[in-house]
Amino acid sequence: MKRTTFALALAAVAISNGFALLHVWLNRTGTPAASLTLRDSRATPPRGQQTDLDFRLPWHVQHGPWLSLDTLRQLGFDCSVGLTDPRADVFYRRQPPRKVFVAGELQNEKAGALLPTSELMLFDAALDADALRGRYPDASKTVVLPAVLNLRLVTAHEGELQPQLTADVNGLSTQIHIPKPFSDQIRANHFAPHLLHLNFGRFHEPWVTGVDFPGHP
Amino acid sequence: MADREEAQAQANRIRNLQAALSNTEVASVLDLSSEQRERFAHWAAGHLAELERDFDVDLTPGQGSMSWGLRIASALGGVALSASLVLLFHRYWGDFDTWLQVLFVLAAPLAFLAAAEYAAKREHTRYFAGLLSLIALAAFILDLSVLGQAFNITPTERSLLAWGIFALALAYRYGQRLLLIIGLLFLISYGCAAVTATLGFHWLDFGTRPEHALVIAILVWGVPLRLAHQRHPSFEPVYRAVGIIVFFVAVTALSEGSPVSYLPLVPETVRVFYEVLGIVVAAGAIWLGIRRQWSGQANLGALFFCTLLISRFYHWWWDWMPAWLFFAIIGGFGVGVVIALKRLRRPA
Numbered sequence: 001m002k003r004t005t006f007a008l009a010l011a012a013v014a015i016s017n018g019f020a021l022l023h024v025w026l027n028r029t030g031t032p033a034a035s036l037t038l039r040d041s042r043a044t045p046p047r048g049q050q051t052d053l054d055f056r057l058p059w060h061v062q063h064g065p066w067l068s069l070d071t072l073r074q075l076g077f078d079c080s081v082g083l084t085d086p087r088a089d090v091f092y093r094r095q096p097p098r099k100v101f102v103a104g105e106l107q108n109e110k111a112g113a114l115l116p117t118s119e120l121m122l123f124d125a126a127l128d129a130d131a132l133r134g135r136y137p138d139a140s141k142t143v144v145l146p147a148v149l150n151l152r153l154v155t156a157h158e159g160e161l162q163p164q165l166t167a168d169v170n171g172l173s174t175q176i177h178i179p180k181p182f183s184d185q186i187r188a189n190h191f192a193p194h195l196l197h198l199n200f201g202r203f204h205e206p207w208v209t210g211v212d213f214p215g216h217p
Numbered sequence: 218m219a220d221r222e223e224a225q226a227q228a229n230r231i232r233n234l235q236a237a238l239s240n241t242e243v244a245s246v247l248d249l250s251s252e253q254r255e256r257f258a259h260w261a262a263g264h265l266a267e268l269e270r271d272f273d274v275d276l277t278p279g280q281g282s283m284s285w286g287l288r289i290a291s292a293l294g295g296v297a298l299s300a301s302l303v304l305l306f307h308r309y310w311g312d313f314d315t316w317l318q319v320l321f322v323l324a325a326p327l328a329f330l331a332a333a334e335y336a337a338k339r340e341h342t343r344y345f346a347g348l349l350s351l352i353a354l355a356a357f358i359l360d361l362s363v364l365g366q367a368f369n370i371t372p373t374e375r376s377l378l379a380w381g382i383f384a385l386a387l388a389y390r391y392g393q394r395l396l397l398i399i400g401l402l403f404l405i406s407y408g409c410a411a412v413t414a415t416l417g418f419h420w421l422d423f424g425t426r427p428e429h430a431l432v433i434a435i436l437v438w439g440v441p442l443r444l445a446h447q448r449h450p451s452f453e454p455v456y457r458a459v460g461i462i463v464f465f466v467a468v469t470a471l472s473e474g475s476p477v478s479y480l481p482l483v484p485e486t487v488r489v490f491y492e493v494l495g496i497v498v499a500a501g502a503i504w505l506g507i508r509r510q511w512s513g514q515a516n517l518g519a520l521f522f523c524t525l526l527i528s529r530f531y532h533w534w535w536d537w538m539p540a541w542l543f544f545a546i547i548g549g550f551g552v553g554v555v556i557a558l559k560r561l562r563r564p565a
Binding site: 005006008009010012013015016017020021023024027051052053054096097098099146148170171173175176177179180183203204205206207 | 307308309310311312313314315319323326327330334353357360361364365366367368369370371372375376379382383385386387389390416417418419420421422
């Protein structure tokens with residue numbers, strides 16, 4: 001028993017680290033699923049005493065229902081109850097969420113002006129990542145990410161004229177760590193606005209491949 | 218002898234017997250000869266010395282108080298040093314290359330595990346082994362967290378499983394109840410998160426579905442019924458206490474908050490159902506605790522019984538009843554509980 005517990009403790013460390021590193025290696029080998037260039041205008045160093053740098057990619061969906069009823073049905077949601085039906089609120093609130101893949105387009109500009117920091121606009125979803133990538137093959141503009149969707153009925157008292165069915169996005173992982181030597185370059189340039197080059201691997205997890213400072217020699 | 222707790226209990230029994238025999242009234246009733254008294258004194262001194270040597274048991278009330286102080290200091294020291302390790306790493310890790318970060322976080326839990334093993338071999342009381350194993354767990358938590366952050370790995374519930382197994386392995390190896398509590402809480406969280414993820418929800422939403430915790434807490438409570446802890450008898454009350462606390466925290470969340478329930482009932486009925494269930498189960502826990510002499514379970518049951526019943530009284534009466542009358546009823550209820558528990562405590 002005594003030896004077993006010690007071996008178990010060692011195995012917990014070895015197996016979990018082994019799996020994590022294998023996962024990273026598998027994610028980063030082969031052709032990247034997407035390669036994006038983001039604008040980051042964060043001009044302040046990290047807060048507190050932390051020395052690591054990371055970047056949180058802002059994302060949004062368009063106001064109101066961003067997925068059609070047909071898409072929601074294809075994702076497995078039951079949309080059979082009319083939106084004005086008195087049972088609709090409880091019916092749609094009780095629907096279990098769906099693990100899906102969402103497609104996001106990188107936006108660097110808004111209404112003719114440059115955005116200080118790139119944003120991701122989510123615009124489509126599917127159960128199969130490859131099918132979604134097939135619909136939007138431009139891997140330099142569109143990224144496919146895993147997410148969880150919850151169905152929600154937007155009722156008239158929430159400012160809408162008619163009840164609408166929308167999907168709330170959960171579990172989207174958009175925190176990106178900036179390792180050395182790129183973090184050193186950002187620090188050396190006093191956190192000046194920069195471009196971050198990212199690759200997304202087979203598990204849709206990103207990593208930084210370069211950093212540029214436009215306008216700097 | 219299984220562990221220090223059992224050795225301490227045996228030492229306490231011998232000391233009680235010594236004290237009883239030194240009482241003139243008891244001595245006159247037993248009427249032992251001087252040879253018998255001497256033989257007992259010789260045996261007791263030898264056995265206590267043996268227990269002290271092998272298990273470092275406390276032989277005086279002063280030593281007992283000191284042991285509690287040592288245990289608390291060891292736990293607090295472990296927590297503080299763990300926090301220090303995490304903060305130290307976060308203070309400097311941005312200065313290291315990724316491969317160095319990985320090497321450090323991978324080596325840290327193994328180094329503290331080796332240090333705990335060394336300390337356990339050097340001392341019987343395991344205060345330093347307990348402290349170092351707590352830091353080893355903190356280092357392992359830091360390890361997987363840093364790997365996740367450094368490589369942008371999508372967080373999963375499986376980390377909770379790894380931490381739970383590691384904490385439980387250390388708890389059993391060094392006889393540490395604090396690590397057992399932490400390990401069980403990790404495994405309960407993992408169970409809840411895994412079920413939540415399997416049902417299609419995001420695993421981090423496991424806190425919003427307390428019914429999963431309710432079922433897993435019953436399983437944890439039942440572990441000592443299936444698995445006898447001969448080497449660590451003091452672990453059995455820990456399983457029961459963790460099971461009861463998690464069960465009643467889940468019941469409280471279901472009866473007081475706005476929970477998402479699997480019951481096909483309207484939210485108000487769900488709340489009342491779980492409040493009544495909680496009161497009934499708490500009463501059952503008190504009864505079983507007294508019957509089986511599980512004092513921890515009886516006390517926790519009494520605590521949650523009173524809390525849930527007072528909460529129900531509040532929902533029923535607070536809005537329309539004068540405050541003085543409400544508190545008078547609560548006071549009367551407290552007196553009633555004391556009378557009922559005294560009757561239950563009476564030997565059959």
